[in-house]
Amino acid sequence: MADRPLKVLIAKPGLDGHDRGAKVLARGLRDEGFEVVYTGLRQTPDMVVTAALQEDADVVGLSILSGAHMTLVPKVTAKLREAGMDDVLVVVGGIIPDDDVTELKKVGVAETFGPGTTIAEVADYLRAHARPRS
Amino acid sequence: MVAGTGRERAADADALVDAALAGDRRALARILTAVENRTPVAELALRRLYPLAGAAHLVGITGPPGAGKSTLVAALIGAAREAGRAVAVVAVDPSSPITGGALLGDRVRMQSYATDGDVFIRSMAARGHAGGLASTSTAAAAVLDAAGFDLILLETVGTGQSEVEVAAAADTTVVLEAPEMGDEVQAIKAGLLEVADIVVVNKGDRPGAQRTASQLRAMLVAVGRAGGGVRNGAGARSPTAAPETPPRPRPKEPEVLVTTATTGDGIPELLQSLDRHRARGHEAGDTPARLARAEAQVWAILADRLRAELHVPANRETTDATIRQVAAHELDPFAAADQLLAGIRLENPSRR
Ligand code: B12
Numbered sequence: 001m002a003d004r005p006l007k008v009l010i011a012k013p014g015l016d017g018h019d020r021g022a023k024v025l026a027r028g029l030r031d032e033g034f035e036v037v038y039t040g041l042r043q044t045p046d047m048v049v050t051a052a053l054q055e056d057a058d059v060v061g062l063s064i065l066s067g068a069h070m071t072l073v074p075k076v077t078a079k080l081r082e083a084g085m086d087d088v089l090v091v092v093g094g095i096i097p098d099d100d101v102t103e104l105k106k107v108g109v110a111e112t113f114g115p116g117t118t119i120a121e122v123a124d125y126l127r128a129h130a131r132p133r134s
Numbered sequence: 135m136v137a138g139t140g141r142e143r144a145a146d147a148d149a150l151v152d153a154a155l156a157g158d159r160r161a162l163a164r165i166l167t168a169v170e171n172r173t174p175v176a177e178l179a180l181r182r183l184y185p186l187a188g189a190a191h192l193v194g195i196t197g198p199p200g201a202g203k204s205t206l207v208a209a210l211i212g213a214a215r216e217a218g219r220a221v222a223v224v225a226v227d228p229s230s231p232i233t234g235g236a237l238l239g240d241r242v243r244m245q246s247y248a249t250d251g252d253v254f255i256r257s258m259a260a261r262g263h264a265g266g267l268a269s270t271s272t273a274a275a276a277v278l279d280a281a282g283f284d285l286i287l288l289e290t291v292g293t294g295q296s297e298v299e300v301a302a303a304a305d306t307t308v309v310l311e312a313p314e315m316g317d318e319v320q321a322i323k324a325g326l327l328e329v330a331d332i333v334v335v336n337k338g339d340r341p342g343a344q345r346t347a348s349q350l351r352a353m354l355v356a357v358g359r360a361g362g363g364v365r366n367g368a369g370a371r372s373p374t375a376a377p378e379t380p381p382r383p384r385p386k387e388p389e390v391l392v393t394t395a396t397t398g399d400g401i402p403e404l405l406q407s408l409d410r411h412r413a414r415g416h417e418a419g420d421t422p423a424r425l426a427r428a429e430a431q432v433w434a435i436l437a438d439r440l441r442a443e444l445h446v447p448a449n450r451e452t453t454d455a456t457i458r459q460v461a462a463h464e465l466d467p468f469a470a471a472d473q474l475l476a477g478i479r480l481e482n483p484s485r486r
Pocket residue numbers: 010015016017018019020021022024025060061062063064065066067091092093094095113114115116117118122
């Protein structure tokens with residue numbers, strides 16, 4: 001079935017309580033036809049990776065506005081690799097300074113999305129870059 | 135994994151099944167994806183896994199939106215883990231009929247045991263299937279059963295009154311209610327209550343919980359005396375030889391419990407009640423729920439096979455022509471079905 005929806009995990013790692021963006025995105029992507037698993041606040045990297053594995057997610061989307069992205073994101077991508085999930089598309093959104101974007105891309109993040117990003121931009125990007133699982 | 139030749143697919147499926155049975159959770163997750171997407175790998179995997187399943191206790195958790203199903207599932211995970219049982223969850227949420235998208239949010243409430251290796255939580259979109267589950271939920275449960283989970287919790291979408299399908303998918307059906315704000319149990323949710331093996335009034339910390347429980351108990355006894363209700367397994371007919379006079383469907387006599395899922399109050403009692411229901415089922419030979427489940431699965435596959443057979447190149451033209459005749463009222467739909475049925479050869483239904 002070629003038309004099955006992409007499965008996207010949206011997680012908020014760390015102690016960051018800003019969940020408005022993640023929720024807006026989760027609902028928006030649902031309306032764009034994605035199957036979105038929302039895991040909620042205060043996720044450890046292990047929780048994110050376990051959820052991605054059990055859900056067999058095509059995309060892992062991390063939302064971080066707290067400034068902790070440089071410590072959290074590399075842990076998540078390393079653990080995804082350890083679990084054999086290096087083919088999962090990882091995207092990050094929230095408050096990510098430009099200088100950090102290059103570093104994040106080095107550790108396996110495909111793209112970052114800052115304030116003002118539209119749902120359509122994210123949806124188009126995911127459709128173009130995620131590889132659906134059979 | 136691109137769909138390859140039959141042999142490649144069989145090798146894929148075999149490798150996934152071997153790995154999943156050896157405890158590889160990623161392989162298990164992949165098989166569940168194949169099952170959800172109804173790929174050829176799923177059929178191959180299920181053919182190996184189904185005979186290994188049957189030991190798990192399948193518990194359906196249903197009830198109106200927001201009653202606390204996910205929170206209760208989380209609490210049950212905790213209690214079952216304390217008892218040393220491995221627990222799997224299949225949590226179903228609705229798909230949008232317009233976009234096909236879904237927001238699967240049940241997992242948010244189930245984070246306490248998120249990284250426990252003996253807990254496996256899978257969210258599923260209903261994908262247009264009515265009845266509170268996805269069409270592939272039963273097969274997903276069978277996969278988790280074969281993988282060795284002792285307790286499998288099936289959370290339905292927040293249901294109205296008629297989504298009783300879960301009763302056929304589970305050994306034990308738990309119907310959740312929340313205490314009403316007013317004085318009366320505002321609606322007698324007959325459909326749902328009739329399939330309950332256990333009724334749980336959750337949010338026991340809210341005023342009126344005990345009163346709601348008493349009202350439900352009184353109501354369920356009244357229903358029992360009136361002799362209405364449906365048979366275990368959502369009223370599905372037994373495929374075994376029918377006795378001379380078929381037994382009247384006997385209403386269930388569900389226990390009514392009060393829980394507070396957020397604090398864990400009443401959860402040990404619920405687990406005990408689940409175990410008691412399970413034990414009674416064992417004594418009775420597990421028949422009604424399991425037969426209903428088996429029948430539903432076989433019928434679904436039969437319908438798929440039949441539809442596929444009618445659309446193979448050799449039959450497609452006849453099928454389409456017959457349907458056009460019905461559309462033009464030149465043929466009635468019964469005669470059309472009879473003709474199509476007579477016309478297909480069923481010797482080798484699995485060639486596809
Ligand atoms: C609203 C807000 C709050 C609310 C949060 C309410 C909530 N439940 O979300 C409240 C008042 C609680 C709050 C508190 C705090 N906040 Co505040 N907050 C904001 C504010 C003004 C807007 C955030 C917002 O909701 N935007 C709207 C949503 C829709 O946008 P968004 O989250 O950016 O998401 C979009 C994109 O980023 C992207 N996106 C986001 N996530 C993802 C994920 C993926 C996968 C993808 C693809 C895209 C994507 O798509 C979304 C749609 O466009 C920002 C400033 C700003 N302009 O961003 C500060 C800001 C984030 N807060 C900040 C701070 C410091 C705090 C506090 C620490 C303040 C304090 N000292 O108490 C606390 C911490 C709270 C906590 N527990 O973590 C700082 C963070 C600084 C930093 N990172 O270095 C900011 C940047 C303000 C600032 N300029 O200093 N905050």
